[in-house]
Amino acid sequence: MNIIIFGPPGAGKGTQSKFIVNKYGLYQLSTGDLLRKEIEDKTELGSKITEIMNSGELVSDEIVSSLIEKFVSNDTYKNKIIFDGYPRNLSQANNLDNLLKQSKQKIDIVLKLSVSLETVKERILERQTLEKRADDNELVAIKRYKTYEKSSEQVLDYYKKSNLLKVVNGEAAIPDINSEISVLIDTIKGWL
Ligand code: AMP
Numbered sequence: 001m002n003i004i005i006f007g008p009p010g011a012g013k014g015t016q017s018k019f020i021v022n023k024y025g026l027y028q029l030s031t032g033d034l035l036r037k038e039i040e041d042k043t044e045l046g047s048k049i050t051e052i053m054n055s056g057e058l059v060s061d062e063i064v065s066s067l068i069e070k071f072v073s074n075d076t077y078k079n080k081i082i083f084d085g086y087p088r089n090l091s092q093a094n095n096l097d098n099l100l101k102q103s104k105q106k107i108d109i110v111l112k113l114s115v116s117l118e119t120v121k122e123r124i125l126e127r128q129t130l131e132k133r134a135d136d137n138e139l140v141a142i143k144r145y146k147t148y149e150k151s152s153e154q155v156l157d158y159y160k161k162s163n164l165l166k167v168v169n170g171e172a173a174i175p176d177i178n179s180e181i182s183v184l185i186d187t188i189k190g191w192l
Pocket of ligand 1: 009056057058060061064084085086092135
């Protein structure tokens with residue numbers, strides 16, 4: 001199965017993705033991690049995207065699409081992907097559907113983690129101390145939340161229409177979120 005984990009920055013997408021990876025043997029495809037790696041490795045692409053990422057805006061669809069293409073078409077990951085941070089707008093959602101179709105795959109479930117702006121701010125400040133991410137400070141956090149709000153509705157509507165969207169309370173305790181997600185995935189898998 002292929003899963004999308006969706007939600008604002010600081011919603012816990014990374015944490016929940018790792019839980020799903022361990023429990024169900026999937027592979028996490030985090031576009032944010034891939035982009036940060038480009039910056040860390042000081043590649044040409046990395047130098048192009050540093051400023052935009054640090055400002056809290058989205059990197060261009062073309063750049064992100066080229067990063068995920070290789071992953072989606074690789075047989076090792078076929079039907080075992082958890083998309084973390086992609087798609088982020090409607091054009092990325094359409095692009096993902098087309099890419100998946102080319103290798104006879106589809107999305108099986110979209111898990112949306114809901115959290116308030118207050119929680120996002122708190123968590124991002126915590127993460128700033130722990131991980132020292134260059135785009136984790138309060139002002140950029142607010143900007144990233146606003147960027148998310150601008151484009152997320154269309155994406156959510158898109159998956160609601162295809163009956164794939166499940167909303168999970170991202171404010172709950174981590175083990176409770178784990179359990180809720182497990183029930184949703186097990187149901188899709190026909191285990192429940
Ligand atoms: P994340 O780690 O998912 O919070 O992403 C960190 C930053 O990477 C975002 O604020 C964007 O600048 C960029 N980014 C990650 N995923 C995408 C995407 N799907 N489309 C455009 N930009 C992205």
